Amino acid sequence: MTHMHTKDVLKLSDLDMSDKKVLMRVDFNVPISHEGESHVSDDTRIRASLPAIEELLEAGAAVMLVSHLGRPKDGERDPELSLAPVAKRLAELLGRDVPLIEDWIHGIDVEPGQVVMCENVRFEKGETEDDEDLARHMAALCNVYVNDAFGTAHRAQASTSGVAKYAPVAVAGPLMLAELNALSKALDEPARPLLAIVGGAKVSGKLDLLDQMIDKVDQLIVGGGIANTFMKAAGLPIGNSLHEADLVDSAAAMLKKAEQAGSEIPLPSDVVVAKEFSADAEATTKKVADIADDDLILDVGPETAARLAQMAGGAGTIIWNGPLGVFEFDRFAAGTRTLADAIVASNAFSIAGGGDTVAAIARFGLSDRVSYISTGGGAFLEFLQGDTLPAIAMLEESARAWAAMERAREY
Numbered sequence: 001m002t003h004m005h006t007k008d009v010l011k012l013s014d015l016d017m018s019d020k021k022v023l024m025r026v027d028f029n030v031p032i033s034h035e036g037e038s039h040v041s042d043d044t045r046i047r048a049s050l051p052a053i054e055e056l057l058e059a060g061a062a063v064m065l066v067s068h069l070g071r072p073k074d075g076e077r078d079p080e081l082s083l084a085p086v087a088k089r090l091a092e093l094l095g096r097d098v099p100l101i102e103d104w105i106h107g108i109d110v111e112p113g114q115v116v117m118c119e120n121v122r123f124e125k126g127e128t129e130d131d132e133d134l135a136r137h138m139a140a141l142c143n144v145y146v147n148d149a150f151g152t153a154h155r156a157q158a159s160t161s162g163v164a165k166y167a168p169v170a171v172a173g174p175l176m177l178a179e180l181n182a183l184s185k186a187l188d189e190p191a192r193p194l195l196a197i198v199g200g201a202k203v204s205g206k207l208d209l210l211d212q213m214i215d216k217v218d219q220l221i222v223g224g225g226i227a228n229t230f231m232k233a234a235g236l237p238i239g240n241s242l243h244e245a246d247l248v249d250s251a252a253a254m255l256k257k258a259e260q261a262g263s264e265i266p267l268p269s270d271v272v273v274a275k276e277f278s279a280d281a282e283a284t285t286k287k288v289a290d291i292a293d294d295d296l297i298l299d300v301g302p303e304t305a306a307r308l309a310q311m312a313g314g315a316g317t318i319i320w321n322g323p324l325g326v327f328e329f330d331r332f333a334a335g336t337r338t339l340a341d342a343i344v345a346s347n348a349f350s351i352a353g354g355g356d357t358v359a360a361i362a363r364f365g366l367s368d369r370v371s372y373i374s375t376g377g378g379a380f381l382e383f384l385q386g387d388t389l390p391a392i393a394m395l396e397e398s399a400r401a402w403a404a405m406e407r408a409r410e411y
């Protein structure tokens, strides 16, 4: 289905990293709990980056880590989105100090064999717009830029794209390469039927991808805010639930397209609703027709969950990004849990990814039973479309420039 020739990018072992200042983009956009002292509630993405960090430190590099966390307003410092809990967790995992640098864009003091964490890159104005000036500042911090952030490879932003243009050289990290290889292999000739499950809260980014996906997969299950948008498109009541009003028309067009292609997108017949978005809100299970104007749909109901679980049981390959409901609240976790149980009990090759999806699977204790856990969610959905991800395109460009320079040296 998709092919990635990893020879087209440079990797860590292609360069001498000793005494080099290395700026490495990682995806530490992890779930944070603010109950008690703020802490990382799922560290999968941090652990996945340890091999790259350790390899660089062993090679004698000075390591500066850059990541975003959440979606602060461009250039605004939201204390709830500080990477402080992440730096703390990373320090525990590495067994060494990891200072968090608040003001880093104009220069960082870091010695070979040392690692520092830069504060949330989305606190810097222009990051999400791939601002050239910001990208140049980031590039000026380093001798080598490494991109190991597969989870953010679908974003063309200053720290994932622009910086690679201006840094002396840009290379792919080991997690980035491992993810691309594993997903290419798994999705090359998938066992059929191929089932995709797309749920969660990032409706606008993901719903757009479904149109092409309908042509590639045999079955599609939607959940979370995406399912709500489809329900509205089908004329069903959704009360006050999360959805994307601007995309209702395109959801309606997709329902029609799927029906014509003979691959129905099943919509919930029952749901679990609440009157407020909170862990101890009263949970009521009802038929879709009974949803009231002030209801929030926070999970699928048991009848729907059983139907979706049955679909998972019959699949040859399952691709899953995005929980079916608000699994962080126990009362609204049953739908996601039922589906996760069915996925791991099936004979399908299962691929699951995304910050929250992976956290849900870990919460249910099922991580070891999914065939492949990816650190990417939206990134692997975009990878599925078959186009080169923007961050990878930049690494390829840098590798071409590097090769040209090597040839010129031989002249």
Ligand SMILES: Nc1ncnc2c1ncn2[C@@H]1O[C@H](COP(=O)(O)OP(=O)(O)O)[C@@H](O)[C@H]1O
Pocket (backbone or CB within 6 Å): 199, 200, 201, 202, 203, 223, 224, 225, 241, 242, 297, 298, 299, 321, 322, 323, 324, 325, 326, 327, 328, 353, 354, 355, 356, 357, 358, 377, 378
């Ligand atoms: N019906 C719903 N209403 C509001 N939020 C939802 C609903 N269903 C799921 N969610 C939320 O979606 C979030 C995950 O969405 P998303 O970021 O798209 O997934 P991922 O991080 O796995 O890619 C979870 O925090 C979950 O609570």
Ligand SMILES: O=C(OP(=O)(O)O)[C@H](O)COP(=O)(O)O
Pocket (backbone or CB within 6 Å): 027, 029, 070, 071, 151, 152, 155, 202, 353, 354, 355, 356, 375, 376, 377, 378, 379
């Ligand atoms: O968590 C991420 O994506 P995911 O929710 O699809 O797993 C990435 O860090 C990208 O974050 P963004 O969607 O705010 O750019």
